[in-house]
Ligand SMILES: Cc1ncc(C[n+]2csc(CCOP(=O)(O)OP(=O)(O)O)c2C)c(N)n1
């Protein structure tokens with residue numbers, strides 16, 4: 001066996017002849033092992049070999065233990081836990097679920113294929129789900145918090161079909177699969193946003209399910225550890241009566257074998273191994289196919305994955321062969337059969353199941369005369385009926401039972417199945433099966449016959465849904481099983497108890513301004529966070545999350561104070577133990593320091609931001625990261641967070657293209673706000689002053705955790721130090737709506753006048769420009785702080801839409817219009833983001849509007865040089881304002897020319913975005 005229990009290291013210099021010194025002695029060793037196998041079983045043989053190898057290694061032999069095991073089931077038939085279920089009824093229930101799943105997709109595509117859907121994937125996975133639903137997965141109850149099941153996105157039809165049998169989904173709703181407009185239909189895939197009481201986890205973007213599940217399981221250990229703190233008496237901490245806690249709960253994550261190609265799928269498995277996440281179970285449905293064709297036609301995906309997961313410290317359970325193979329594997333030809341099983345490639349296995357028994361006899365068993373003899377008196381049908389492990393409820397049950405009771409490691413179940421199982425020549429094992437959205441009448445009849453469904457020809461041909469009598473054995477059994485496990489799944493709990501959030505005055509020191517001190521908004525944020533952490537009610541709920549950037553953001557003081565969460569605490573003496581701010585890991589630590597791992601950190605944030613629903617306990621996560629490595633890096637996870645109805649704060653640090661000035665092109669973010677603006681429930685702000693930040697964070701807490709709105713916040717903070725004024729009276733509402741008047745030229749004189757809008761760090765250039773305009777040109781300026789162009793646009797397009805649909809009613813004004821309409825003069829907006837950020841409000845600025853932004857690649861230099869380069873400094877703002885006045889005819893163009901010369905603007909170079 002090529003990859004059996006032992007492999008030589010690639011460094012082993014000894015050629016075969018050099019070590020085969022004594023064939024007789026070798027034979028004796030092999031015989032000895034055979035005797036052990038015979039007497040004490042293969043496990044004992046493995047143990048002895050491992051011990052011997054260790055001894056050889058200690059003497060200098062380059063040996064390594066193999067990362068994969070033979071291509072047979074991990075659990076021997078004799079060691080299987082027997083399923084306690086009624087196998088005949090379970091088989092019938094599964095057939096009904098499979099039928100209704102086919103009917104769901106077929107009906108949706110009956111008149112046109114516009115809606116789409118998937119049949120083959122769920123058919124291959126049905127047993128894997130059914131065994132879980134019947135025997136393993138708890139719904140949330142007073143006693144059990146409920147297992148968290150990450151369902152493969154495009155297996156949704158089967159999950160709907162089961163919910164239909166349970167009476168949770170009506171037939172009209174089943175007929176509205178993928179028709180959500182108008183409400184009531186079933187979403188294409190698991191989307192909590194669209195079916196908020198049903199789906200918990202949006203998994204359909206491949207790879208996100210696995211990484212989110214790992215960090216969910218890790219977050220559960222965090223909650224448990226923090227809950228222990230509460231039991232020890234800390235006030236107001238997470239362990240409280242509102243939820244039964246996380247004890248006994250498991251995370252089950254389903255994924256496809258093709259999906260394992262995604263870096264996110266395998267990229268975090270080492271974390272699960274290292275953290276010994278024993279309540280995490282992956283089920284990889286190895287149907288050997290992805291969308292286009294074979295996953296590893298020339299290899300073996302199960303063996304490859306086994307190596308990866310074993311290397312990462314997981315317990316691996318392979319469920320390759322069904323019970324009908326047991327007899328063959330117990331025969332004398334076991335070694336030869338195992339060799340053949342090992343030799344055949346995944347591409348071969350796929351082809352076997354797309355053909356027939358005669359083909360399997362010839363190609364698989366025919367490879368060796370003694371194997372051929374093994375099945376000589378079998379019919380072709382019997383050979384073809386040799387089943388795969390993932391379709392055998394008993395094998396799957398045994399694997400699940402072993403996984404559920406395994407301690408000390410996460411478990412992955414690698415189940416071999418057939419894509420399009422049961423579809424026959426309509427798709428079973430065929431390369432085209434993934435795209436199959438319908439079954440022909442002939443295929444539907446064949447399916448009915450194969451699974452003995454009680455349907456008339458007419459019903460079958462019409463792909464009618466089939467609901468057995470409610471008091472019949474199938475539905476009675478199905479209900480009883482779910483009742484025993486606490487109720488139906490999947491089920492999402494929309495609400496947790498609202499939190500009492502602190503008053504705005506909790507952040508008084510930020511509201512009062514910084515006086516003479518120059519600080520950054522990053523520093524202000526850290527102080528706001530510190531104030532929140534001190535609050536008795538919400539402090540323990542705060543989950544600070546950082547990729548490897550705490551020191552970048554000045555948060556390292558929290559290490560000592562809060563501790564970094566570690567399941568084992570701190571087993572070493574930290575280098576800086578004698579210092580006040582030493583590095584401290586703690587079993588009850590509050591900070592999640594995720595390493596250099598933005599997708600992982602974001603996944604932890606999602607787990608915390610949805611804890612109100614999945615754990616019945618609201619937590620308040622703050623994920624603080626380099627804004628350039630935020631949405632751009634993990635945008636798909638941000639989308640999944642939005643779909644998940646996440647509630648929490650994303651803090652984009654060192655934001656803007658010219659504040660993080662020395663770091664250059666890859667670090668300087670000028671567009672994350674555009675990416676954030678595309679997410680409907682993400683409230684995004686680019687504040688300048690500490691009081692703005694405090695108002696925004698406070699309102700976020702109120703909306704998300706007191707009012708329980710399903711929104712989350714993206715707030716950018718900067719590392720540029722300056723003085724912060726105090727909160728102006730009446731500014732609060734404008735800060736939240738997106739703009740407010742910072743300084744007006746009151747009383748309005750008769751001279752020329754302009755409106756200057758500034759956002760983020762560039763607001764300070766805008767304020768300075770107002771001074772230049774006044775001092776050098778006698779022009780008055782109203783200065784507006786724009787905390788969010790995105791929020792302004794959202795409100796304005798809503799008003800515009802309303803007006804368009806209510807033409808005879810009194811028109812509604814947007815906040816932008818209310819602010820600017822009575823203010824004379826051209827409008828100039830400047831931002832540290834690309835112009836498109838400020839362009840968002842153009843249709844709602846009635847006068848002349850000019851935007852300045854940082855379009856182009858970032859680069860390193862001094863801030864002043866960069867702002868001049870991107871043409872967003874005070875001089876460019878002033879000249880843009882003067883140009884607007886000239887265009888309006890208020891001043892002469894010669895004045896603008898004079899200003900350009902006075903301020904020495906570079907007029908001949910290429911625009912910055914071309915350089
Ligand atoms: C990130 C991403 N890329 C592509 C797709 C489109 N897609 C949906 S299913 C699928 C094939 C899945 O194959 P596999 O993971 O083996 O699942 P199976 O259907 O075989 O169970 C693809 C490519 C997707 N959903 N997400």
Ligand SMILES: [Mg+2]
Nearest residue numbers: 256257258289
């Ligand atoms: Mg697959």
